[in-house]
Amino acid sequence: MYQLADRMRGAQGSIIRELLKLAGEPGMISFGGGAPEPASFPVEKIAQITARALREQSAAMLSYGISEGYPPLVASLKDYLSKTEQLDFAREELIILSGGQQCADLVAKLFVNEGDTVVVENPSFVGCMNAFRSYGARLRSVPLEADGVNLEALEAAFAQGGVRLFYLIPTFQNPSGLTTSQEKRLAIYELARRYQVLVFEDNPYGELRYEGDWVPSLKSRDEEGLVLYAGSFSKTLAPGMRVGYLVYPKALHPSFKVAKQGVDVHSSTLYQLVTHEFLTSHDYTRHVEALRRRYREKRDLMAREMAAHFHPGVRWHKPEGGFFIMAWLPEGMDSLPFVQEAVQRKVITVPGSAFTVDPGVPNNGIRINFSLPPRDSIVEGIRILGQLSHEVLGQAGHQALGA
Ligand SMILES: Cc1ncc(COP(=O)(O)O)c(C=O)c1O
Structure with a gap:
């Protein structure tokens, strides 16, 4: 009914915003956003x-x-x-x-x-x-x-x-x-x-x-x-x-x-x-110092939990700063079914395809945010993702996700 201007043809709705709509549902653990923790607001x-x-x-x-x-x-x-x-x-x-x-x-x-x-x-x-x-x-x-x-x-x-x-x-x-x-x-x-x-x-x-x-x-x-x-x-x-x-x-x-x-x-x-x-x-400098302490602790917690729970076939690296850890499933695997199954288990992450020029092309990345979730959610959510990674990288799970 409405004809949008040509310039809007290529603009894609953000899958992240769609996923974040689910974040408010009871029991959901969200690693999907990219926001600072409200408790850090002065x-x-x-x-x-x-x-x-x-x-x-x-x-x-x-x-x-x-x-x-x-x-x-x-x-x-x-x-x-x-x-x-x-x-x-x-x-x-x-x-x-x-x-x-x-x-x-x-x-x-x-x-x-x-x-x-x-x-x-x-x-x-x-x-x-x-x-x-x-x-x-x-x-x-x-x-x-x-x-x-x-x-x-x-x-x-x-x-x-x-x-x-x-x-x-x-x-x-x-x-x-x-x-x-x-x-x-x-x-x-x-x-x-x-x-x-x-x-x-x-x-x-x-x-x-x-x-x-x-x-x-x-x-x-x-x-x-x-x-x-x-x-x-x-x-x-x-x-x-x-x-x-x-x-x-x-x-x-x-x-x-x-x-x-x-x-x-x-x-x-x-x-x-x-x-x-x-x-x-x-x-401001002291405020930023306090933020560094706050987020360093969360990054370290998430990295520790990932090291303990993720299948060794999942590659990831500990960032020196910022808000995100990216994990990569083995080369050639699409992370979308993994992310969708994780949502069924009440953990939200974002598939790597959301960050590419052509989101229709399968991608093996998974973005995991550590700035926003509380500590107990980091522990529980990474345990669930880790369990899923073991299932998916085993033969049965691989087939179950249609990968
Ligand atoms: C790389 C990057 N650039 C820009 C922005 C936009 O941030 P804002 O408009 O809130 O300053 C973001 C927000 O997540 C970002 O990650």
Whole structure:
């Protein structure tokens, strides 16, 4: 009855959101989401800051704001990012956007014409792939290895021509949990320079490192102005505040301002003020340290339980940070029947096919989230998945799932 615009043809509904509808059913254990634990939200401080701001500056908080972002936050965030990420605001500018998701949308809006190719990692974050699809992008994926994308495949993709953008999540990737090594980051940058491809570096999890050494962003080494860098406070403060940011070469500032104006004028001033107050007077650094302790403990618990219960034929690796552990069934096996059977046993995970350019193609990955479920659910849920892995990788179970 309704004829949707051509640009929406490629956009896929998120299987993750469908699975998460089941998460509220009684007795369900969900490893399906990718959200921070609500108990980590600094509710009292947010309540104090907002109450005071509404009392003392209600006009400024509730009137229209500036499209570039609440000026005190723009300043404090630049200061923070120059220290933590070594970003150079002599050459860069930033804009406050409504989460990392809006960064993807505006980057695609500005740079992707219908039919242009956007290269993504395989697997990659479905939310951003959908944003690219909605602008008519053709997605082409390159395999992700333990230390980042396969460079030969990346070069082959760039060499084909018509590539406007390479989208990557180099640190604690969603869904794989993998981190791109410094060597590969430099090699990726060199390829982008050689083929003049813009790089969209998405880093919502970078601050949540539980072990290992910090790896510099591609943006921090971007002398040629090829990198657009997205960050977000969704994972560290609260996703409902919708405060994210995009860093880019100064010359792009007017274009991003106009793009933001056309979409939602500006992001909520009140929550930008909350973020600014955290950065300047509520010790954001200490808050992030507490998050690292909280999530490190959960990651360790999940990894311990997986080591104890999973069939040795299931491959997985312990991430140095972020929210996810990805497990892989043996090569060539489709994880969808496994995930469906796990749902019958009241455990939700996400099949690897959800994170690919063509979700119809079978995939052996399973994304398992450890940030949200309580500890007892981690223990119980991994026990159930482990039991299922033994059944599936044995002959009888294999047949029972029709694999
Ligand atoms: C890789 C990646 N990018 C971007 C986002 C979007 O986050 P938000 O819009 O809440 O900042 C997410 C959320 O899960 C993500 O995993």
